[in-house]
Amino acid sequence: MSAPSSTPWPDGLRFAFGTLTVLPVKVTRWDRDAARGGMLCAPLAGVVVGAAAAVLGVLLLALGSGPLLAAAATAAVPAALTRGLHLDGLADTADGLGSGKPAEDALRIMKQSDIGPFGVITLLFVLLAQVAALAQAYGESWARGAVAAVVSATAARLALTLAARRGVPAARPEGLGAAVAGVVPVRGAAIVAVAVTLAAAGAGAFFGPYDIVRTALAVVVAAGVAELLLRHCTRRFGGVTGDVFGGLAETAATTALVVLSLGG
Template structure:
């Protein structure tokens, strides 16, 4: 941890180290653990998604190159983000489902979420979310290697954009400790909006390289993914009194899944 005063401005490298050091298992040393670094880190979260998605796409393409079928490429592209996050986002999704499904008051629900085991609501949620991701990516890889790789990148980036939105000002922490408390409310609303516009524009441009409809569908996928994640976020804030690290994981996995599903919708495509 840095000895720099928390009031001093954080640099872009500080923010990137915070982002990659907290959102992935990559060997990045977080030198500052304060709100100034967290602000830049959460604004940089979509860049983390781009890297994670690129790794996921690379794994899928490697299997295709070696002769594997699209479903196996999809498995690789789902496994890589799980590995790069130590499964924490999937764990957060399951824990949040258990907390919400318990019907308990906020304090009891938060206690349930902190337990190490996964309850029935968490199991069912994972059994729905992970196969949905696999099926969507298998369809995308079946359309073409380019669309499969692009879907993996868009999904991971949309998931981290949802984290940026969830860390915006006005969203409180449910607990005084943990990652949720460290990043809750650090991102200015204007910064979250700017990040969203930038990501939507970038994925639209990337999708347009595959076809005009691909560009529109990719942009729509990000918007719908973040929108559904926002609905989950607001429900969690009402139920738990704020966000936790588990809620951030649930928001990310929800956005990733919804984004992939949207990318499979529409008329049959032509092109690469």
């Protein structure tokens, strides 16, 4: 029997969509090679999630709704397409960090099914920020709202690609975090980051030279803020977990939306 390919792109795509979305995609391989391909393809899953969110928002605008309702619906779609796992991870990460306890105790808090006060407060302000930024974008035009939805969702999954790079350890020996921690070569993560940034700049080109810079900057700043959170979590917990990955995704998405809302 021949050895499996080191970069199984079909399996990687299935891994990305099967683990990062609720779309009916069957994951046929769970080994490290498939996980590597999946995390490299994570931004593609973000494009699909963002496009679905944008379609609903634009449809509501076409039916006569205001920007606020379109924004709320757009923010709800990524939550629905991930079964709320990224939001749940954000809340658990906030509770773990906010507890101030040693790594072992903080990780135990994060595994509990309930959400503590730090998690509730974090979810509240993150969702408010997302809806506010999207409402501003839709208020300017349906196209800006759609681009904001796609760019933020893609930046969110780019944060996962970067967090899965080699050198970032897993905090636990089990779970999704352990399955994908350290699978992505640093060079591969950098190439994906550049590709996503250039694609975002291309989307901004439809609105003018300034928006080329703004959309590219949204991706760069989102990745930078997610990296700061990643490093903090790695120091506090000893590595990454599935919850940390979810927290990184929501942090990057929110940051991208905030940057896109500035200087309009």
